[in-house]
Amino acid sequence: MPLAERPRVYTIPPHGAFVDALAAGLLERTKDDPLALARARILLPNRRAVRALTDAFVRRSDGGLLLPRMTPIGDLDADGFATEAASLDLPPAFDPCERRLRLTQLVRRGAARRGDGVTAVEALRLADALGSALDELTGEEVDPAALATLVENADLAEHFQLTLDQFDAVREHWPAVLAATGTSDAVARRLAVVDAVAREWAASPPAGLIVAAGLVAVSPAVARLLRVVARLPDGLVVLPGVDTAMDDEEWDAIRVTAEGGDEAHPQYMLKRLLDRIDVGRGEVAGWDYPTASDGPVARTGAVASALRLAKFTTAWRDAPPEGVFDGVRTVEAATPAEEAQVVALALRRALAEPGQTAALVTPDRNLARRVARHLARWGIDIDDSAGLPLRQTPPGAMILALAEAATQGFAPVALLAVLKHPLVRFGPERLAWLDRVRALDRRLRGVRPVPGLAGVTARLKETKAVEALTAWWTEVAEMLAPLEAHFTHEDCALADAVAVLRDTGEALAGDELWRGPAGRALGGLVAMLTEHGRHLDPFAPADAPALLGSLLRDVPVREAYGKQPRLAIYGTLEARLQRADLTILGGLNEGVWPSPASPDPWLALKIRAELGIGGTQRGIGLAAHDFAAALGGPQVLLTRARRDDSAPTVASRFWLRLHASVGDALKPETELLALARALDRSAVPAPAPRPEPAPSAAMRPRKISVTAAEQLKADPFSWYARAILELKLLDPLDADPGAAERGIDLHDVLEKWIKGGGEPDALQPIAATMLREKWSNHPLMQALWKPRVERALDWVVEESARWHDAGWSPHGAEVKAVRELRNGVTLQGRADRVDHNAAGALAIIDYKTGKPPSNAQVQGGFALQMGLLAWLIGTDAGAAVEALRYWRLSGGKEPGDATDPLAYRGKPFIELPDHVAATIAAFDDLCEKYLLGSEPFTAKLHPEYAARYSDFDHLARVAEWQARAR
Structure with a gap:
């Protein structure tokens, strides 16, 4: 039977619900023959379209229905559809995972030959772009000889020329790889099958209805098949959204050229498709099968007008017909979080209407995840067609956490992320496991221990951990030892790394690592990488987390069951042919919708134009087509956020064009925005009063140190929190060495030096x-602090010599003194250094790595430490204290400074005995008020002398009352 001369090509406009209209039309055309539909064959763009059309048939069937055979165009040989291709005797397709790793290897080796350092993860990114470029050349049927000629003759920048050279080298090398493995390129194989089907159908048209529907962006081979289908005796081609109402002048103005032309126009890809299948726009007929899900017809023209070429926008002066946009509302949220709340509320409101369906369409994955989390608050589990990247699921995160811990030498944060992972020891033993992990957490606080498992073991010994914790850690370290052994090698092999991560994860989590869709997806990826990992040369262990993160991110995980059937989240590709009663277009900001055109790292625009494969703007045109199609629904909500997490945003060009063309016809959705802002708004908080706790005398301790006495006088609440409530701020994990650690270390060095005899030449070796x-594991600390330490200690040696010349000699270091007073209070203190002179008198020296107390603090009676130490140590030693000194050890431009706390501008303002007596009197008053009496512990009682920032300021809610108190 010969092919028809006149093609049968139809279009379903944007206001029509594509799959519902398609199903309605096919049911109507086959109503006279109960088996005609079952014999039909329908070609669709992707698997999601197959599912959507299946659902549409089910919705329209009154009872039993024999469905047609529906096949994604990319899987023509997957279900026996193209039995005609069997005669081609094509070898099997090359494994996609092996191809990806082999291309990554070729990129790395090419970069190495050029002397460029390329990490494994960067090579993977370039390899993915390389694979896409190779597939595009194959799909567009570009003659390889043309590329070789361009390599020789192209006038390009040097870096582009090098890139093109490597691309051409890979292209020439690839056929040898295919021949050696006995496989064929997947894209080439698929297109060969398509061509075989087209030839077979052209020569011998099949019996039954053949329909190709929903296709927009097609390769030349698929276009040849559609050309045949359109001319079969029982063939139909149904396209989405061909603008048959556009003026011929405007249609002809859309340039379809080898260089790309007007790729950003929503009709560009459809015009190119019609050209490729040799069909004029006038030959495209309307598919006149309306459905209940159709939107207003007039809106289609208004939206098309908004997206027309710039030189035809003079038509915007004409207002659209009244009521065209009654079903369209807009929301400009302040932030992405607010936008997600609005979208979630809109979906929930739709769910409250019986039978109503709603879908969020967005390319913004962050917005999609936020909306899903908001809906989960209300017990609504929404179907997200994109799924969740494997790296964000518990099994994927477990493997990635193990890699991070190993490459960081089991630093505290990374190690605890592994041990606290929800899959580890899942089940009845988890509570006991977490008790041990929390105990380990407390001992790892502070400065990072020495790298490796041995460093953690040493920290437990330093902190005198209980035997049970040490024994538990020994077992954990044995499980982690193979991981440490592998990742401390100079190079890391992918297959071996994946195997050791798998074994370690299994040792910690057992079978929980492989349960559910995420576990099965991880198992599949691990199996592929273990099998094909040998095709990637070893890489630096530090690259492993980023490389594995990229591999895990590219595996989607989808839950198959249990989702709300009336709600969905679609990407723009998944939504292309589907229709809901309410369509929400979210994330309408420039750079999100449309996404920016990504530059091709392999084929420069000039090269693409020379090869005739177009530019990089066609994604914007497809986004515009999707935008127009989505606006055809009966109810549409457009949303955007005025700023993102870091800066103001620019509205999408589609948003701006629509507002510019229709003006006030678009109405804002105020109710949902107000609800979103009110939902999590709390009442105006009542500021807390200044805390003044006053526990009973029995609860007040009778023991205090000389430094705590200063805190008690200036900020009684902080002393109360520490001494009575027994609160202590936990050190952060993996903290950088700070002033406290530096001060402790300098004190230790000086203590060892004094106790070792105080010889000048011995101080620097101790430091x-x-x-x-x-x-040793903090090189930055050594590089920055070591010079300051050396300068400060040189100053100590010089000052000690001057002090010696004045008649003083070291008497002791870290000298402790304790005295129980008559009122039952015990006072204790420690002097950093005590010297004596020939007459037996004493001098007390206090080392300060920060600023010593000011003269105002001393004269005001808020610097009690030195006076109390003079009394305690002098009494214990039975000798008079004749001198007090602060030695400030900065190590900076002025390496040190010795000051007398009782001197002001070089003159003493009080005699030492009088200062000691005044200090004792002040201390007695503190004891009577706070330790023995009922005085309340007022927060920041003397803020001018209290520490500016206290560990307990948040507990005292200082920020709420301090300004008012003043």
Whole structure:
């Protein structure tokens, strides 16, 4: 039977619900023959379209229905559809995972030959772009000889020329790889099958209805098949949204050229498709099968007008017909979080209407995830067609956490992320496991221990951990030891790394690692990488987390059951042919919808134009086509956020064009926005009063140190929190060495020096030993702090010599003194250094790595430490204290400074005995008020002398009352 001369090509306009109209039309055309539909064959763009059309048939069937055979165009040989291709005797398709890794290897080796350092993860990114470029050349049927000629003759920048050279080298090398493995390129194989089907159908048209529907962006081979289908005796081609109402002048003005032309226009890809199948726009007929899901007809023309070429926008002066946009509302949220709340409320409101369906269409995955989380608050589990990247699921995150921990030398944060993972010891033993992990957490607080499992073991010994915790950690370390052994090698092999991560994850989590859709997806990826990982040369262990993260991110995980059937989240591709009663277009900001055209790292625009494969703007044109199609629904909500997490945003060009063309016809949705802002709004908080706790005398301790006495006087609440409530701020995990650690270390060095005899030449070696033993794993600390330590200690030696010349000699270091007073209070203190002179008198020296107390603090009676130490130590030693000194050890431009706390501008303002007496009197008053009496512990009682920031300021809610108190 010969092919028809006149093609049968139809279009369903944007206001029509594509799959519902298609199903309605096919049912109507086959109503006279109960088996005609079952014999039909329908070609669709993708699997999602197959599912959507299946659902549409089910919705329209009154009872039993024999469905037609529906096949995605990319899987023509997957279900026996193209039995005609069997005669081609094509070898099997090349494994996609092996191809990806082999291309990554070729990119790395090419970069190495050029002397460029390319990490494994960067090579993977370039390899993915390389694979896409190769597939595009194959799909567009570009003659390889043309590329070779361009490599020789193209006038390109040097870096582009190098890139093109490598691309051409890979292209020439690839056929040898295919021949050696006995496989064929997947795209080439698929297109060969398509061509075989087209030839077979052209020569011998099949019996039954053949329909190709929903296709927009097609390769030349698929276009040849559609050309045949359109001319079969029982063939139909149904296209989405061909603008048959556009003026011929405007249609002809859309340039379809080898360089790309007007790729950003929503009709560009459809015009190119019609050209390829040799069909004029006038030959495209309307598919006149309306459905209940159709939108207003007039809106289609108004939206098309908004997206027309710039030189035809003079038509915007004409207002659209009244009521065209009655079903369209807009929301401009302040932030992405607010936008997600609005969308979630709109979906929930739709669910409250019986039978109503709603869908969020957005390319913004962050918005999609936020909306899903908001709906989960109300117990609504929405179907997200994109699924969740494997790296964001518990099994994927577990593998990635293990890689991070190993490459970071089991640093505390990374190690605890593994041990606290929800899959580890899942089940009845998890509570006991978490008790041990929390105990380990407390001992790892502070500065990072020495790298490796041995460093954690050493930290447990330093902190005198209980035997049970040490025994538990020994078992954990044995499970992690193979991981440490592998990732401490100079190079890391992918297959071996995946195997050791798999075994370690299984040792910690057991079978929980492989349960559910995410576990099965992880198992599949691990199996592929273990099998094909040998095709990637070893890489630096530090690259492993980023490389694995990229591989895990590219595997989607979808839950198959249990979703709300009336709600969905679609990407723009998944939504292309589907229709809901309410369509929400979210994330309408420039750079999101449409996404920016990504530059091709392999084929420059000039090269693409020379090869005739177009530019990089066609994604914008498809986004515009999707935007117009989605606006055809009966109810549409457009949303955007005025700023993102870091800066103001620019509205999408589609948003701006629509507002510019229709003006006030678009109405804002105020109710949902107000609800979103009110939903999580709390009442105006009542500021807390200044805390003044006053526990009973029995609860007040009778023991205090000389430094705590200063805190008690200036900020009684902080002392109360520490001494009575027994609160202590936990050190952060993996903290950088701070002023406290530096001060403790300097005190230790000086203590060892004094107790070792105080010889001038012995001080620097003690400091060098400390820096080497304690800070070997903190090179930045050594580089920045070591010079300051050396300068400060040189100053100590010089000052000690001057002090010696004045008649003083070291008496002791870290000298402790404790005294129980008559009122039952015990006072204790420690002097950093005590010297004596020939007459037996004492001098107390206090080292300060920060600023010593000011003269105002001393004269005001808020610097009690030195006066109380003079009393305690002098009494214990039975000798008079004749001198007090602060030695400030900064190590900066002024390496040190010695000051007398009782001197002001070089003159003493009080005699030492009088200062001691005044200090004792002030201390007695504190004891009577706070330790023995009922005085309340007022927060920041003397803020001018209290620490500017206290560990307990948040507990005292200082920010709420301090300004008012003043």
